[in-house]
Amino acid sequence: MPELPEVEVVRAGLERHVLGSTITRVDVLHQRPVRRDPRGPAGFASALAGRRIEAARRRGKYLWLPLDNGDALLGHLGMSGQLLVQPPEAAAERHLRVRLALAGAAEGRELRFVDQRMFGGLSVSSGGAELPPEIAHIARDPLDPEFDDDEFVARVRRRRSGVKRQLLDQNLISGVGNIYADEALWRARIHGERSGDRLSAAQVRELLGHAREVMADALGQGGTSFDALYVNVNGESGYFDRSLHAYGREQEPCDRCGAPIRRVAFMNRSSYFCPVCQPVPRRRRTTSAVASVAD
Numbered sequence: 001m002p003e004l005p006e007v008e009v010v011r012a013g014l015e016r017h018v019l020g021s022t023i024t025r026v027d028v029l030h031q032r033p034v035r036r037d038p039r040g041p042a043g044f045a046s047a048l049a050g051r052r053i054e055a056a057r058r059r060g061k062y063l064w065l066p067l068d069n070g071d072a073l074l075g076h077l078g079m080s081g082q083l084l085v086q087p088p089e090a091a092a093e094r095h096l097r098v099r100l101a102l103a104g105a106a107e108g109r110e111l112r113f114v115d116q117r118m119f120g121g122l123s124v125s126s127g128g129a130e131l132p133p134e135i136a137h138i139a140r141d142p143l144d145p146e147f148d149d150d151e152f153v154a155r156v157r158r159r160r161s162g163v164k165r166q167l168l169d170q171n172l173i174s175g176v177g178n179i180y181a182d183e184a185l186w187r188a189r190i191h192g193e194r195s196g197d198r199l200s201a202a203q204v205r206e207l208l209g210h211a212r213e214v215m216a217d218a219l220g221q222g223g224t225s226f227d228a229l230y231v232n233v234n235g236e237s238g239y240f241d242r243s244l245h246a247y248g249r250e251q252e253p254c255d256r257c258g259a260p261i262r263r264v265a266f267m268n269r270s271s272y273f274c275p276v277c278q279p280v281p282r283r284r285r286t287t288s289a290v291a292s293v294a295d
Contacts, residue, residue, distance in 0.1 A: 004174075004215055021052070021053050021102040023101070026044070026049055026098070059174065070127055078121065087108065098122055162192055163193075164181050173211075184207055193280065
């Protein structure tokens with residue numbers, strides 16, 4: 001799934017190529033990608049036609065394009081979504097779902113939503129130009145200048161859940177997906193199952209710093225690309241996968257100690273870690289176990 005750096009690369013591309021453009025026509029080629037819009041495909045298209053794109057913004061993995069009437073085009077890339085800026089004569093992509101014809105700043109271009117697996121989607125957020133109400137519950141991401149480090153550290157340390165689960169909790173911190181959580185944990189030498197209440201404030205703060213660093217590094221290389229689905233608005237892939245230390249490297253030697261990287265199942269996906277640098281935490285002793293030992 002595209003994570004924060006990949007989504008930020010797309011947002012920056014949209015900011016460069018479509019700002020000031022007017023949407024002249026909308027073609028919904030498959031209704032599933034606009035399923036979250038209560039207007040339906042025809043109403044979705046009608047709500048966008050004639051509107052001018054004012055900005056390109058992001059909250060976590062969500063993108064939105066504020067429009068000149070105060071509404072916004074809200075999008076999520078899901079597992080395989082792509083937003084591409086193409087000339088109209090370019091051949092239609094195999095999984096093209098929605099096409100927006102543009103005039104003005106992007107004269108003669110089209111903004112295309114391509115999605116093979118169709119877990120992503122687009123909708124029009126009424127009054128959502130500043131912040132769509134549909135995503136107001138999502139926390140700020142660590143690259144946001146208004147992210148509250150102290151509050152994050154305090155909330156992590158109040159919880160008994162594993163720290164990787166917390167990194168993936170979009171209500172606590174947004175934009176940190178599976179890849180970058182594993183990379184940040186590797187850099188911090190912390191196992192993902194360590195509970196938050198067993199980490200010091202300094203450890204949580206260091207982990208947050210590593211999350212920022214790894215995502216900034218990925219952003220500088222255009223994001224991480226494991227297949228042709230992870231692309232910017234020009235269809236170009238990033239290169240950060242060549243710099244990964246943990247994710248996707250099962251049985252390869254740890255870059256720090258040489259031990260084979262291990263993979264385990266985690267929340268219907270995988271976690272990658274070094275068993276030496278990131279030792280598995282001891283299980284918490286329950287009250288009954290303590291009582292049994294005392295007897």
